[in-house]
Amino acid sequence: MMPQKVRIALDAMGGDIGPAVVIPGAARFLDQRPDVTFELFGDQAQVGPLLDQFPRLKAASRLTHTAVWVKMGDKPSQALRQGRRVSSMWLALDAVKKGDADVAVSAGNTGALMAMSKFCLRTMAQIDRPAIAGVWPTLRGQSIVLDVGASIGADAGHYVDLSVMGAAMASVILGVEKPTVGLLNVGVEEIKGIEEVKAAGRLLRELDSPALSYHGFVEGDDIGKGVVDVVVTEGFTGNIALKTAEGTARQLATILREAMSSSLMAKIGYLFARSAFATLREKMDPRRVNGGVFLGLDGIVIKSHGGADAIGFCGAIETGYQMVRHELLHRIRDALAHAQEARLGAASAPVAEPSATETH
């Protein structure tokens, strides 16, 4: 049963700034979507006064005081040791675990949040290792890319799990019933890519899932083109691809800024084209797509960028809100169950001809 209001647990102390971003971000979100309540966890002395500035938010929130919070530089083991059961991050996750909230949002450090999420919420029955999925702006709109850093390496089965979970998330974010899924691979060698990726391609082709449409292999430059709705890779490559793209975008923005202030003529041109540049800036604004989704856990957890401002944090809450409203966990469980049945069916079926090599 979907509760009438979406109940959102916030780690009020997470992020580079902390409450001064989280509270205004939540207030902003409430202005857009009044059908939510907040469970806030953080230091009363810091959060209380901020909350007083936003009476509507205050009325829709319950603040639970804790004097313990995870620092951005804390190692996951340290965070667990010092912050288990008592930190604002843990308490936000625990609210989801206990059923007091539908989703937890934190801008705290990724490693600690993932470690605590695994410890507190546990993974879904069928899933060994959780993943982090990001929303990637493309020329055709948006795509989901996962895993962008939760766990390193993958066997064929894990790639299938990632595909199924990513497709469920894409169906929510993109509103597509049967998202297309591509496995990230390299196209240089004849025997393309690593064995596990090839094996995963065969499994996905055989899967015939109602929840996703397997496209085949995609390469790095296909992500930005928006060739598929969901790009699947393991956490090492995914993290490097994501950060490389972010780095390239920042690099080009810097070059553009320098070029536009390099001469009087350029500056005049900039003034004329100001609104075009504003559009451009908006399209390139990383805040638009803030909010990594932790997938594979028994609960919904959203990781906001640590450096996000209130607008960015509001975006992360929106991502969480959508996941709850569109029942992400049910979608994932259904799709995983189907995939598992299909695999069991395939295992008991007579041995088929080996499928042809992928030739995307």
Next chain:
Amino acid sequence: MMPQKVRIALDAMGGDIGPAVVIPGAARFLDQRPDVTFELFGDQAQVGPLLDQFPRLKAASRLTHTAVWVKMGDKPSQALRQGRRVSSMWLALDAVKKGDADVAVSAGNTGALMAMSKFCLRTMAQIDRPAIAGVWPTLRGQSIVLDVGASIGADAGHYVDLSVMGAAMASVILGVEKPTVGLLNVGVEEIKGIEEVKAAGRLLRELDSPALSYHGFVEGDDIGKGVVDVVVTEGFTGNIALKTAEGTARQLATILREAMSSSLMAKIGYLFARSAFATLREKMDPRRVNGGVFLGLDGIVIKSHGGADAIGFCGAIETGYQMVRHELLHRIRDALAHAQEARLGAASAPVAEPSATETH
């Protein structure tokens, strides 16, 4: 002994266009650097008439006819089967092997060129698997990134080989005596990255090579910042990082172009800022840094982008020219010999304390 003129072997048939790009590209190069001669391999009927248009180039070249060439879509095994000893690609490589040329340049397909290079030139004695190194434009200038797709996966020793070879190339391209080297890794998890990368980090720290300065781990967004001169990773991740960056750059260029033609005001602004946009375009021009260098072979091979035009192909020749003039192979052999001695020394030395975990 360095020959007075650099002797360049060209696969005249390689690339999406073939001779109509290769020959004008070579002519353009000769205008810039007269201290070269060319060994051309290709179809007399196609190459001959083009050569007649460039009398200076014709005078500096010898054309060897062959009616066989590798197609862009050929698989490496197919290329080897049909093109060994007879194709324009093979003959260009063989000219290097036989000592008739100092470097081979081809815009033919990467997989075939790598397979033929391994087969024809063989790897250096100390190297198991060759790599492809690319020049990556950064905010601080240029960096060398390798391996961008030659071979997948790496053990610690291979990462060290890549570091040594990449540093040798960087010393040529960047003119830095002791280039800084970073291992590409992820920063999300406490136990950062894969075991092999961590082990390579320890080896590189102990190496104390006169030819490179080990910086530590770098992340994807550090590449564009130009944090290190040489970024080292294995071919799967490197290929995906490279193509993801290319895709992001193209994506942003498209968005910029659309923004600048979105309104009359924007178009007027564009006219005023025209020269700034020209600078921008030039900085983003992939032709500026065309030419992947195959490292680890007993000979210098340059892979031009298949879609390069004459200017781009000329850039690839320039890369090869620099590698010859600055004796890339000697630099690599010297550095590899030093690294091997250091490793042997370390192996016979008393067992040291395990080095501290990388905490870049």
